[in-house]
Amino acid sequence: MGKRDELIAKYAEDLKEKCGMTPDMDLLTKVTIGCGPAIYNDDASTVAGSQESELETVKENFLMKKLGLADSPDLMAGIKSVLDTYGQSNRNKYRAVVYYMLVKHFKKESVYG
Template sequence: MDHLADIRKYSPTAKAEVVAAMEKTYRLVLSKPDSSMVSFSDPAELATVRENFVKKKLGITGDDAALDAEIKKIGEKIPGRKNRLTVYYLLAEHHGKLALFA
């Protein structure tokens, strides 16, 4: 999959070097068809995104309900199947944390 092209559908100025770094970081997760996508209909999956990516990786603190609303808003931007790397990039961009991957 061309992750950069997918991300640029929603963030036209997405940085190739950041996407490449994210691909390297999440290579194992992205290699499996099931885990390479985020299921926005699964509350447990969204909790995992919140806890493991938003809180742990990005270092964002705050009310779980507010973080969940932000995650849901990102999901609403992406029609159909939601590629995990696209979701992660858009969340990092939203929180001003792309430098973590640069």
């Protein structure tokens, strides 16, 4: 099992244990691959949910650029909803898991089709 497969298994575990979701493994794999080399970097592989600048980056680079969503207050509300589901007490919020939940939240699975 390669490093990426190990990470995907860890993300799936987080989705089950911390978020109460049964992950679509095909979609999770595609979202993880879409994150690129960031998943291997300790700092870049997680989302700092308490930093506004980080949330803006997620909104602009992922929701607007990658998923093609128009800027609106719904985007930040969606991010906050996903972070609440992940649990504010969870210090490590993996980027791939957050992105996966955002794809589900905004029903943009087709982007990864």
